[in-house]
Amino acid sequence: xxxxxxxxxxxxxxxxxxxxxxxxxxxxxxxxxxxxxxxxxxxxxxxxxxxxxxxxxxxxxxxxxxxxxxxxxxxxxxxxxxxxxxxxxxxxxxxxxxxxxxxxxxxxxxxxxxxxxxxxxxxxxxxxxxxxxxxxxxxxxxxxxxxxxxxxxxxxxxxxxxxxxxxxxxxxxxxxxxxxxxxxxxxxxxxxxxxxxxxxxxxxxxxxxxxxxxxxxxxxxxxxxxxxxxxxxxxxxxxxxxxxxxxxxx
Numbered sequence: 318x319x320x321x322x323x324x325x326x327x328x329x330x331x332x333x334x335x336x337x338x339x340x341x342x343x344x345x346x347x348x349x350x351x352x353x354x355x356x357x358x359x360x361x362x363x364x365x366x367x368x369x370x371x372x373x374x375x376x377x378x379x380x381x382x383x384x385x386x387x388x389x390x391x392x393x394x395x396x397x398x399x400x401x402x403x404x405x406x407x408x409x410x411x412x413x414x415x416x417x418x419x420x421x422x423x424x425x426x427x428x429x430x431x432x433x434x435x436x437x438x439x440x441x442x443x444x445x446x447x448x449x450x451x452x453x454x455x456x457x458x459x460x461x462x463x464x465x466x467x468x469x470x471x472x473x474x475x476x477x478x479x480x481x482x483x484x485x486x487x488x489x490x491x492x493x494x495x496x497x498x499x500x501x502x503x504x505x506x507x508x509x510x511x512x513x514x515x516x517x518x519x520x521x522x523x524x525x526x527x528x529x530x531x532x533x534x535x536x537x538x539x540x541x542x543x544x545x546x547x548x549x550x551x552x553x554x555x556x557x558x559x560x561x562x563x564x565x566x567x
Contacts, residue, residue: 319559320543322536327352329455330403331542332395332448334386334440335413337364339513340463343535344410348542349377353408356399358382386413386440387432396447406451408542411441411462414481416515422476430477437481445492449501457544458501462489464552466507486552490563493550502549504541508534509556 331348335341337359345355349372357379359365365381372379384391399406417433418425441462452458467475468482486505493503512528537555540546551560 318548319553320540320546322540322543324543324545325352326407326542326544329353329407329544330356330399330405331408331410332356332358332399332406333410333412334358334444336368337361339515340508340511340531340535340538341410341412342368343531344412344538345379346371346375346377347532347535347539348408349379350375351539351542352377353542355379356382358384358386358395359413360385387435389435389439389443392440392443393447396451399448399451405454406448407455407457408459409444409448409452409461410538411444411460411485413440414463414478414515416518417477419474421474425477433477433481437478438484441485442488445488449492449496452501453496453499456500458499459542459544459546460489460492460501460503461538461541462486462503462505464489464505464507466509468507490550497549502546504548504550504560505552506538506541507552507554507556508538509554 326348331353333341333345333355336345336357345357345368349355357365357368362383365383369379369381414437415433417429452460462485464486465482467479468486472479489503489505496503511534512525512530517525534555541553548560552563554561
């Protein structure tokens with residue numbers, strides 16, 4: 318069952334990628350507001366600094382990590398740094414992703430495809446590998462991997478992005494199965510259409526005022542960080558407000 322939202326994360330440590338804008342930015346603020354110390358990871362330093370200012374002004378705390386997620390060795394080192402400084406990790410949110418190009422799959426440039434897979438898939442696997450032992454040192458480790466409805470629809474022109482999110486979901490389900498006998502709970506999230514820069518890039522003619530804000534979506538994703546949550550290996554649909562069965566993830 319999904320959390321009622323009354324939980325706190327005081328004394329917990331949460332890592333969020335793509336934290337300089339959009340859902341990652343808002344989710345970092347949400348988790349900090351619940352008492353977690355947030356490790357905010359993003360490439361854009363300016364956005365991280367703005368996030369830090371907001372978190373600090375609200376009485377929270379954060380550690381900023383400017384990092385390009387195509388730098389795979391740097392992701393590997395991140396886990397070691399967390400272990401050396403804090404000894405464990407309680408929450409990991411793999412949020413960062415790129416859209417690539419919306420076009421026929423045979424027209425996608427190789428460099429665009431390779432970058433998309435590096436950020437959307439390979440970096441997530443590296444994050445899993447480097448944070449898995451840290452999350453299992455927590456008494457309530459929570460891993461959340463951001464997905465998309467296109468992972469299940471095979472929508473025309475969305476091939477690379479859809480394939481990357483399908484890969485992320487399979488990694489999440491596998492990780493969850495391998496961790497069932499531990500305190501770690503791993504779930505994927507379909508945030509749905511959200512008022513973000515990526516959505517505007519994908520749907521330039523859409524009225525953003527018709528979409529929920531990143532803060533509204535982040536507040537619902539944060540429910541998966543509840544230390545009392547038992548669900549694992551599932552797909553949480555933000556719009557539906559519930560976990561979906563993988564036999565019918567629609």
